[in-house]
Amino acid sequence: MPNAPLPTGNISITIDKQDDYVNYGASASTTAKRGPSKREKQIRVRTHQLHVQFLLYHNLLRNSWTCDKEVQAILVRQLPSDIQKQVDKWRRASGLVDPAPPKSSKKEPRSQTKNARSQRDWGQPSSRLEPHAADLARGDPLISLLRTLSAYWKSKFAVTAPGLRKRGYSTRLELRRLVDSFQRGQHHAELHGERIRDLAEFRELARTCEGSRDVGAQLFTALLRGLGIEARMVASLQPAGYGWTKAEQTAPSKEFTIASAASKTSEDGPSGHASSTKPAKNPSASSAQQKRPARQQRWQKSTPVHLNADADDESDSDSVIDITPALHSARRSLYDRELAFPIYWTEAISPITSKPIPCSPLVLQNPVATTDEHLVAFEPRGVKAEASKLVIAYVVGYSSDNTAKDLTVRYLRKHIFPGKTKPFRFPIQSIPIYSSSGRIKRHEDYDWFKFILSPYTRPEQMRTATDDLEDSTDLVPQEPQKKLGDGLDTLGSLKSNPDFVLERHLRREEAIRPCAKPDRFFVSGKEPNLKSEPVYRRSDVERCLTAESWHKEGRRPKHAEVPMKLVPVRAVTLTRKREAEEHERITGEKQLQGLYSWDQTEYIIPPPIENGVIPKNTYGNIDAFVPSMVPRGAKHIPLRGTVRICKRLGIDFAEAVVGFEFGNKRAVPVIQGVVVAEENEMRVRNAWREFDEAQRKKEETKMEKLVLDLWRKFVMGLRIRKEVGQVYGHRGEAGNDPRPLVKKGDTKDEPIDLEADDQPSSCLETATNDLGGDQVTGGGFLLPDEEDCSPPEDLVMEEAQDTREALALHQNPSNLEGGLSPGTDQISRIAAVNSSKAFTQLVSKTQKKGAG
Incomplete structure (x- = not known):
């Protein structure tokens, strides 16, 4: 279509490999013969480290929500009266408040007076020696309170959403489906996990006492803090791993839709327990369900919580229903049933002993861990942990002052570190520390997780008694015990x-x-x-090392020292291989070389230089593998380009060899600077500074010239484009052309495309259309009666035969009126000649403006 509008804008075509079905969790080590590349390993390590940092910040935010006073008040107000009595009893037993005076059950006459001497020492008139002393007759009173609160919370809280868990690396197609469904706003708990947007939603979950197991542990921590108990929120991080084992691969997920998952939830009810929103079909059954005093009493006999349930008292009805363990079937857990180990739990700090007491009321059968045997239940082990991908890598405890602490060692079996965390926790790396000469001076251990956790840790001046106690007992890592055999060597x-x-x-x-x-x-x-x-x-x-290896460390065998060991020559270069083959061909035995120990070698101390002359070897340089190999009176200058400076100054020097590089069966010396006399050191350094400054200025000048040339080319192109638009941009309006020329680049909405050479020439189209019409204009170029556009005098043009014919035809347009029918080639030559003339004229005019 000749009249169709030309396309504008850029076209981008991207061709990618179809890797939607590539399982990145399986890795190349399990799907192919080769293992993962270095780049793939680095990507997985960075993914692991970023995920750990995201989880640390997420838990810090949740810990700040548990410190909210309104959340704590909501949870404390829901406590029944019997639980409040237990809390008051704990406060009195811990010595936090004064004990209440005893109340007499019988009224005695006023006239009757008691004789204090007739009472026993522990009788009613007796009092405590210390007013705020703790009562440890039955052990720590906090343990019994935690058991009571755990039983209450297990019956009160309903698990209605899945919590955080480790899924592994999946295919890109599955990840794309999850991300797309999440971005479209189709959030679902089974697909995307639990979602709590802000503190207001967290407060609402505290009112309804429902959510995931993670939220249940966090709200239990908030409840303890609301009761005045110092508590930590402990989180066992489950990040994506950095290894390439099968445990890091996601399990094959079943194909299901959001609608089916939603229907499943609607059948069970929004609160997470069956028949919570369905109306009772039989009113008599519902009334009979309310009257179950015998069953409730049987359940209460086996629980540590004893409540005075009164069916007539409507104010205590909620507390009776919440605390009674017989209602567990009505508030059963729908999610995370296969997770046999907790991910979040609570540590309550005893005010008496300053010892932390772990507690997990929603997961473990024995919720309060008081001994090391109970702590084993927090460490994921066995088939259940492997099936659900539960690991122990980083266990972090968050305090009420928003500080965090690494508590991993406490929950490892027998406190042996690294123990079970070895395949999943980023290991401690040994970082080499180099000296000024570039040699390794020592190695230091770098603990990445300790460095990442340092902004969260409590400062030294704010440490508590609990920190000092656990740092000297539970958090001390133990070494694994060596297995003692039966005394027989194998x-x-x-x-x-x-x-x-x-x-x-x-x-x-x-x-x-x-x-x-x-x-x-x-x-x-x-x-x-x-x-x-x-x-x-x-x-x-x-x-033991060879003489050459000791030479690279600045040592040599002592005089007349016998090698401690003889081994075959390990030839690396082509010359040494030929020597070993020649020796074996002549003698029939392999060539041997001696190995010397440290005691059989001594330092290489070269003689001092004389008259500023540097001693050289057969290759014209000097060995300077270590600083002790530099002769006395000489200095090593490890600067690049000092050879040229020494030659220009006429100073005696020797190139310093600091090592060797082996490649292609050759040994190439590594030269770093020169060795000169001590009195010439400052001359060489000052000359090198001047030379370096001159080289820097030269590079800057070269770069500046290159940038200016690029800008000049860019500006010239813009000027030429502008001139072309001014000369030919109004031709469409002057000739009443229904297709006016589009001038691109005049506004910011029309970008300049200097590389659009494939677009048809507007002048050529105008000329072709004009020739085909009734009226002959100029064919897109100047007519004889218009202004003469002859080239300037200083412009030289070379014309071919076709160009002369085209100019003659242009100067005598009567040939067109006389019936001559020019061909297409002739018209093209005419347009090309006119375009070249106009372009040459514009270039010359632009150059004159630029010179002006």
């Missing part, structure tokens, strides 16, 4: 024994000290061919 046990070794198990660079005595003997083989080998201690094993 070949496998000696090979992996860290204390003893056989000579056959020594490495190539290890040797037994000559004066070492065997600890015992190991007998192997059967009776006809018994073989006895000495068993040495690991402390008697020496590290």
